[in-house]
Amino acid sequence: MIKTEKLACHECDLLLHIPEHTSACHSLVCPRCQHKISSGHSNALDSVIALSISALIVLGIAISLPFISFSAQGQAHSISLMHTSIELYSQGFTSLAVIALVLIVFFPFLYIFCLLMITLPIKLGLITKAPVTLGKFIGLLTPWLMADVFLIGVLIALIKLIPMADISIGGAFWAYLMFVPLFSYVVSIVDPYRLWNWIDHDSKCAY
Structure with a gap:
């Protein structure tokens, strides 16, 4: 039965x-x-842990390396993901700078971090307190995960800029290009039903 x-x-x-x-x-x-x-899913827990760790690694690379370099009319500029928000802030777009940094870097990082705090103890057989707060926080973050939207916007901007300037793609671009499908697949696996089943499992182990 x-x-x-x-x-x-x-x-x-x-x-x-x-x-x-x-x-x-x-x-x-x-x-x-x-x-x-x-x-x-045949092995959701192991897949989420492995993909989440991989996503964190490539996100770290994307933050630390130049994203795009371009030159036009004898002037060359190199932009990183972090420098994007700094540049917006320096031009007076404070709100847009904060939103860009939070949505494309900070929220995805927090999502993966909270998810690993839930899944790793289960995998390692550790007894922890029920991470209900983490589960609720993940639920709040999920509608605001827009890494894929940002990448699509960058690709559209590149298409428009190619005729106007010499574009050089940096290592961070390729790292973020790897990060987005990894991250999107993790989010697709972690539906609310599966997430709260894991949290319930953690809760039973804690008491």
Whole structure:
């Protein structure tokens, strides 16, 4: 007999019987509103830990190296991710500078850090207090994760700048180009149902 647990759909509040395990080829969908509750994954915990650590490494590289260099009319400029916000601030766009830094670097870093604080103790068999606060914080961060939007904006800007200046792509650009799909895949794995199952597991180990 398949073990199930009860869960209310986040969209229509229909009480559902959710199987304890979902195979990698299946998804859990509410039969009333068709809201996708969770996707099956063969080894979600290990995948999230490995991909999160990899994403942190490439994000660190993206922050430390030049992002884009360009020259026009005899003047050359080199811009890093951090320098982007500094340049906006120096031109008087204080709010835009803070928003850019927070959305493209700080929030993704916080998301990955909080996620590792939840998943690593489970993987290592450590007994910790229930990280409910971390789970709530991840839920608040998720709608504001816009690394992919930033990358798309950069690519569009590059297309417009190519006829006007000599563009040189820095190492940080390629690192961020690697970071975005890694980070996006982690976010796609960590749906609310799976995240709170991990937190519930951590809570049971703590008491």
